[in-house]
Amino acid sequence: MPSEQRPILLANARILDPSRDFDLNGDLLIVGGTVREARRGIGAAGVPDGTEIIDCRGKIVAPGLVDFRAFVGEPGEGHRETLASASQAAAAGGVTTIVCQPDTNPPIDDPATVDFVLRRARDTAIVHVQPMAALTKRLEGQEMTEIGLLKAAGAVAFTNGAHSVTNAQVMRRVLTYSRDFDALVVHHVEDPDLVGEGVMNDGEFAARLGLVGVPTAAEAIMLERDLRLVGLTRGRYHAASVTCRESLELLRRAKDAGLAVSAAASINHVSLNENDIGAYRTFFKLAPPLRAEDDRLALVEAVASGLVDVVMSDHNPQDVETKRLPFMEAAHGAIGLETMLSAGLRLVHSESLSWLALLNAMSTRPAELLGLAGGTLRAGAPADIIVIDPDIAWVVDPADLKSKCKNTPFDEARLDGRVIRTIVAGRTVYEYV
Numbered sequence: 001m002p003s004e005q006r007p008i009l010l011a012n013a014r015i016l017d018p019s020r021d022f023d024l025n026g027d028l029l030i031v032g033g034t035v036r037e038a039r040r041g042i043g044a045a046g047v048p049d050g051t052e053i054i055d056c057r058g059k060i061v062a063p064g065l066v067d068f069r070a071f072v073g074e075p076g077e078g079h080r081e082t083l084a085s086a087s088q089a090a091a092a093g094g095v096t097t098i099v100c101q102p103d104t105n106p107p108i109d110d111p112a113t114v115d116f117v118l119r120r121a122r123d124t125a126i127v128h129v130q131p132m133a134a135l136t137k138r139l140e141g142q143e144m145t146e147i148g149l150l151k152a153a154g155a156v157a158f159t160n161g162a163h164s165v166t167n168a169q170v171m172r173r174v175l176t177y178s179r180d181f182d183a184l185v186v187h188h189v190e191d192p193d194l195v196g197e198g199v200m201n202d203g204e205f206a207a208r209l210g211l212v213g214v215p216t217a218a219e220a221i222m223l224e225r226d227l228r229l230v231g232l233t234r235g236r237y238h239a240a241s242v243t244c245r246e247s248l249e250l251l252r253r254a255k256d257a258g259l260a261v262s263a264a265a266s267i268n269h270v271s272l273n274e275n276d277i278g279a280y281r282t283f284f285k286l287a288p289p290l291r292a293e294d295d296r297l298a299l300v301e302a303v304a305s306g307l308v309d310v311v312m313s314d315h316n317p318q319d320v321e322t323k324r325l326p327f328m329e330a331a332h333g334a335i336g337l338e339t340m341l342s343a344g345l346r347l348v349h350s351e352s353l354s355w356l357a358l359l360n361a362m363s364t365r366p367a368e369l370l371g372l373a374g375g376t377l378r379a380g381a382p383a384d385i386i387v388i389d390p391d392i393a394w395v396v397d398p399a400d401l402k403s404k405c406k407n408t409p410f411d412e413a414r415l416d417g418r419v420i421r422t423i424v425a426g427r428t429v430y431e432y433v
Contacts, residue, residue, distance in 0.1 A: 005426045006052050007031045010387065011043045013056035017063065018360035019376035028061050030383040033426035038377050054421070056387055062359050063375050064096025064127075064384035064422065066366040068264055069186075069240060070315035070337060071161070072098065072129075073404075074120055075113065076105030081317040081404050083117070086337060087125035089402040091430035093338040094419035095313070096384035097128040097374055099366070102139070103161030109134035109145050111153035118154050126429040127422075128384070130156045130372065132186065135174050141165045144174055148181050156370045159186035159240060162287060162332075164222060166192065168229065175235030184369060186238045187226055189247070190288055194218035199328055200289045201274045209280065211327060214289050220246040227254045230261055238369065239263035241314060243288045245298045252307055262369055264310035265299045267340045268409060270347065272296070276409070282323050282330035283409045286314070300352050303361050309369065311361040313340040317405035335403045339396060339410045341388070345417040348390075387421040389432075394418060 008030040015024050015038050027042035028035065029051075038061075043053065067090065073080040083100075090098050100117065102108035108117060114131055121129035133155035137143045147158060158178060165171045165187065178185050195218050200206050202213025223239055227250060230237045242248065242263045254261045268286055273293045277284045284290060302308040316333025323330050336343075344362065347353040367375030374384045396413050398406035422430040 005033060006050055007048045008423070008426065009043055009047050009051050009053045010056050010061050010385070011053055013059055013061040013387070015061045015377065016355055016359055017377040018356045018364040019063070019378060021356065022377070023356065028377065028385070030385070030423065030426050033383055035377055035379055035381045035383050037379050058391070059420070060355070060388040060390060062386055062388060063363045063377055064386050064424065065094050065341060065362045066097040066099065066370070066372060066374055067095045067315065067337060067340065068099050068310045068312040068366045070098050070100055070313055071103065071317065072100040073317070074104065075116060079404070080319060082124070083121050083129060084124040085402060085404045087127045087129070089337040090127045091422045092402055092419065094341045094386040094388070094422055095127060095337055096386070096422060096424050097130060097372060098337070099130050099132060099156065099370065101161040102132055102134040102159065103163065107134050107139050108132070109137050109139070111149050114150060114153040114155050127424050130370065132157045132159045134158070135160045135165060135185065136170065139163045141167055141170060144170065144177060147178050147183055151181055151183055156372070157184040157186050157238070160188065162188055164188050164190055164192055168225060171226065172229050172233060175229055175233040175237065179233060179235040182236070184236045184238055186240050188240045189219050189222040189226065189242065191218045191222045194221065199285060200277060201291050203274070203292065205274050216244040216246055216291065219244055219288060220250060223247050223250050227259065227261065230254070230259050231257070234260070236260045241266050241269070241288055242308065243269045243291045243299070244295045248298055248302050248307060255307070262309040264312050265303065265308050266314035267311055267336055267343050268314060268334060270296060270299050270303060270311060271343045272409060280327040282325065282327055283334055283407050283411060285327060285330050285332055286334060287332035300347060304353050304357050309361065309365045311344060311358070312366070313337050317403055318407045319405050323407045334407055334409045335401070335405060338401050338403065339408060339415070342415040342418050343410060345390065345415070349416055383423055383426040385423040386419050388417060389420045390417040392416070392418050
């Protein structure tokens with residue numbers, strides 16, 4: 001099918017490719033679903049007959065985003081999000097690959113469920129969908145899953161989603177076993193006993209609101225345990241979501257020691273802080289919680305330096321019945337597929353991050369960690385490409401978002417810059433009008 005597609009020339013663009021530290025004004029040619037070349041003067045030298053020529057003057061062409069952590073409700077919770085609705089939201093946000101989590105109903109803990117997700121995505125999704133599989137059976141943290149069989153079935157990594165594995169012996173076995181299959185272990189770093197009934201960052205602001213806080217130690221203790229187990233087993237490890245300065249110091253020491261570790265931060269934690277909760281705004285109730293401004297600034301600096309490898313959406317749709325409740329009772333989570341890039345551009349416009357650093361964290365680096373073919377504009381790479389207009393100013397209206405649920409922390413936020421075209425395997429799947 002891709003061979004029958006009409007070639008596309010993205011002309012007169014600023015082309016950004018973090019995989020090569022590439023920043024050039026020129027043209028990019030797509031033929032047969034792959035990148036043919038990207039350089040100056042392609043249009044002037046001539047293109048294949050029938051080529052669709054798109055003038056991208058003043059626009060940016062970049063690799064499609066690879067969202068490392070997104071909850072999609074299938075199987076079992078399609079009322080929150082389906083693969084079809086998630087893919088529509090992803091395409092509108094420039095995400096060409098969704099990496100979905102296994103905490104569904106039933107969990108993705110056997111090869112048949114991995115196969116179901118892949119087949120369902122093939123039939124209904126307009127972007128790539130790559131499933132992670134569970135680390136432990138039924139996500140209970142006690143019995144390890146068949147990692148080898150799950151990887152052979154198509155799982156790109158292994159995680160218990162929002163559930164931490166508290167048993168250190170089980171975690172040691174998981175890391176040892178996954179090492180033999182060169183499988184990536186992705187772990188939610190929160191000690192549930194220290195989290196307790198906490199609903200926001202522990203500190204003065206929580207005390208003023210009368211809410212139970214979650215100390216940063218809940219994250220740091222779990223991360224330090226995990227990193228010691230990585231040193232013991234030499235497995236590949238990824239911290240699913242880091243949020244505080246203590247975690248960054250632990251991560252720095254582990255990387256300096258040569259351990260195969262990486263980490264992600266959510267777009268919420270690099271864009272927002274605990275003060276955004278304001279008067280008990282439940283769309284800002286997240287797990288891990290939003291932290292202090294000093295922690296947010298440290299995360300942004302860590303993304304800029306590459307200490308934090310990935311920025312992801314942490315897309316977690318919750319319906320009105322679970323979010324329109326008192327803050328203590330409301331569900332954790334926010335949607336983010338459609339707003340991740342535009343929210344990240346706040347950091348580019350404020351010169352806190354460069355374009356290449358942001359795109360590397362949202363596209364190139366996650367593709368590398370998961371062994372995916374995307375995240376690059378090299379010749380021969382899949383034509384998973386986005387066109388960004390950095391100057392479009394828009395206000396987020398939840399009613400216009402394509403996710404089934406509307407629990408966005410960026411409700412009524414003014415954002416500058418958005419994706420105007422998303423191309424997957426050489427085919428345009430979204431165009432902003």
